[in-house]
Amino acid sequence: MDYLNFCKSYFSATSIPVNLLDNVNILYSSVRTVTNIPQYNDYYVPDDLPNFPCFSHYDPSIEYGIVRVQDTSIHIVIGPVFETEITPEILNAYLRENKIPFSERDKIQDFLCSIPRMNQLQLAKHLIFLHQAINNETCELSHFFPDYTPSADDMATNTRSNIGDEAKEYFNTYSNELRLYEIIKMGNEEELESYLNQIPLSILAKPMATSALRQAKNMFISTITNIVMIGAIPGGVSTEVAFELMGQYVQECEKLQSIHEIETLRYNMLVKFCQLSGKSHIPLGVSSDVFNSMNFIRSHTNEPITVTDVADNIEHSTSYVTNCFRKELGISPGAYISRCKLEEAKSLLMYTNMSLTEISNYLCYSSQSYFQNAFKKKFQLTPLQYRKKMQRIN
Structure with a gap:
């Protein structure tokens, strides 16, 4: 079978994004083709992937499905698909998940909004169809x-x-x-x-x-x-x-x-x-305003947000937000924003090949030198020292 043309035809007929992978090599990506943006993040296919198709997601709001082409190293990944309309939170989660810079936000938003809404049951039916078409083998809903x-x-x-x-x-x-x-x-x-x-x-x-x-x-x-x-x-x-x-x-x-x-x-x-609900559950000792502010900050680490943005999100003053953070968390909102960005930087250093310049730009630091200084002050290691250390450990 010509898998490349099959994937292109499937996307053309359904408007559901498709990615064709040979091991870790991306042979085709609907997102990249339509938006004309680079591939910022490698797709991850689990080593223990079963022979029948399966779901995959990092965030509960963003679903993918994977079909293995049996007796080959080829996988077909369909998605992302979404059950609801694209909210700013979902859009930011997708950008973070794929390490896409904030500058590409508008292109990605237009593309994601064009994808048909789909729940897991509907996604399972698409995967069953693909599995039967590609592997000539039936698959039941009970597999999912x-x-x-x-x-x-x-x-x-x-x-x-x-x-x-x-x-x-x-x-x-x-x-x-x-x-x-x-x-x-x-x-x-x-x-x-x-x-x-x-x-x-x-x-x-x-x-x-x-x-x-x-x-x-x-x-x-x-x-x-x-x-x-x-x-x-x-x-x-x-x-x-x-x-x-x-x-x-x-x-x-x-x-x-x-x-x-x-x-x-x-x-x-x-x-x-x-x-x-688990994703939105408020821990003991944290008010709903602080919890919502924390979630807003964590979901916008790839944007140049300020304390004013956080305050506007919960419709309160900056002084109110600052007082609540200091009282409940013992730090200022600005310090929490910095902490979240630096924790995100650690993940990018560990799990991607992004350069320091790319990471600095992605997290909206004013300069690479400022990012490096902030990282070293927080973790007592430069970003490159941290990356080398984690590579030795892993």
């Missing part, structure tokens, strides 16, 4: 969602028809529903997995329809409404993001024609909201 696999009875009959009265009474108690919402609110993925293994998703709601398919859809809508209102938003997920995601999930649910797919989508939805 191994922690939840409905039984044959669940898929073929009403989702409550084979449940005993005792199980119904236990699993549908109000306390168990509240426990689920609290897990989502706290963003505890491990506890969510344990909970879902104990309590199947197919019995988390009361009968609301005579049709098994309509029942599953009604249950989905009921669950996601409560998850958003009682779990995700109180857990720190912004109202805008939560309701946009809810709308996307409900629209996708209404399109589905099998209970199996609806249950899989619901599992995916619960995990997604749990991840977002």
